Amino acid sequence: MTTWLLRRTIQMLAVIWGVMTLAFILAFIVPGDPARMVAGTNASAQAVANIRHELGLDQSLVSQYFHFVVRLFHGNLGVSFALQNQTVGSVIMRALPFTMALAIGGILWELLLGIPFGIIAAYRPKSAFDRIATFSALFGLSTPPFWLGLMLLYFLAFKLSVFPLNGVGHPLIWYLILPSFTLGVGGAAFYSRIVRTTVINVLRSPFIEFAQLKGMPASLILKRHVIRHALMPIVTMIGMDLGYFLGGVLIVESIFGIPGIGQLAFRSISTLDVPIITGTVLIASVFMVLMNFFVDVLYTFIDPRVKLQRNT
């Protein structure tokens, strides 16, 4: 177990290093001149050169990379090019809570819709409910999130005025219901399919039959055995989804006007704000790596069977 944990940790660090390097390369080969972007179109060549020097962009690739890595080890993501005198860390920290809240909301929708639908469908396979659940799941998986978001905005916010139109306000949760639903629908559909398959298999297994034969009430079987098994594959996916949401919520954020990480990343790409691009991409992917690691470790605790197989 300890060797496994050690190996897994080293692997994780290697991947984080790879992510870091790839993020750096991406930022380095961005076309256009960030120094010109910062200086403005009317600045003199001298002013642009000064800014380039100030930003360290005149140094060689290797020395820039070296500085980049050293800075990261000190937890310093650099200073934004476009937003003057603001550190990347502070800009990201301002956006992160919105994205975090949105991501958690999305996960809640996934669980709230996915698990009950999956379980009910599995208990009555081929019933009308199962067919409707199957079809709506496929529908949920096939609907482009930006289209769904626009539709919800149009009908529930614009036409019926049930929900606020866009932006954020007080209380935040009220502004996040539609965006998080948009975010969670696809995952909910996916979860319900997974839960359905798992539960159908569990219901066929001998220990359920045994529990039934010894007279255990169905509700207790559901609570003690079925739900626990149904949650197993979900645990892996929640971790990955959380990582994914923290970086992939760009579309939802831009439709609903939420000032989160995704919007920040997108805007910084159009203004060539390289430190912010690197910072946001890095934060999102490191989150993903950490989540995967966490889930892997957690998994060996929940399911003792995987311990031996996970040595690869």
Add this chain to the structure above:
Amino acid sequence: MSNAKHYLAAEADIDISSVSLSFSARAWSSIKKDKIAFLSVMIVIFLMLVAIFAPWFAPKDPLFQYPEGLSKIGAPQGPGSHFFLGTDQNGRDVLSRLIFGARVSLTVGVVATALASLIGVVIGTVSGYLGGWIESILMRLTDVVLSFPLLLFCIALIAVTGPSTKNVVLVIAFAYWTYLARIIRSQVLSLKEREFVIAARSLGLTTPQIIRRHIIPHLIPTIIVYSTLGVATSILIEASLSFLGIGVPLPQPSWGEMISEGQKYFQSAPWLLVAPGVTMIIAVLAFNLMGDWLTDLFDASTKVAQR
């Protein structure tokens, strides 16, 4: 000895032909029973035809700004007999744009997926079969790419390469191959321990020969299923990129771009959003359903083959 060889070969031949025969027969009989699968395959074929023969299907020029396409105050026209699905804010025919948009969306979806599958299969097979440090390096590389949130990664890559149809295809392929590489690798890991591979190795076949003749054929069902699903995903990614304004460059119509433009006029002209949205859902749904059907089909056939 040579007799025995011939006998074996003949038996193998019969075996293969009967399997393939029963496979296509099974595909046919299952699609006759399964109405949804039938419908999804029909839709996919229809969309392909529409995309290929777009100029024949489109009633009007998708780029021409028809003067009669706008009302007297310059607003887009609703669906009617002249413009079947209405016109957009520039007086262009929505139906014709949808049809030419299918060309863009499907081309990007199919080509990007084919490319991603190629990379994924090569990397998955090589790392799964060879193992060792090659596997470690390739799989960590896969982990690194997989760690980037898909869409954000695509956007960052587009920012680097600049938006063009070719770059959109390359970027999607470059971000998406990892999923197939993982799956293929795990399959190859178990395949290489099977008796027929061990037998081939002891007969002295070289590694490329074994991979080509004994590994790849067993991977084909997986590749087909995941490619079908991959087309659906690629269409969604392309639309997302176009929606954000960094996908296929204007004035080429694409479904994502139509939705992106349509959202500005949605309150007065809802058809601008409904038409491309519903078309996309149908297309993606059809590819997903076809993928599901293929999964079941191949699942059944591997079970039969194993028995």
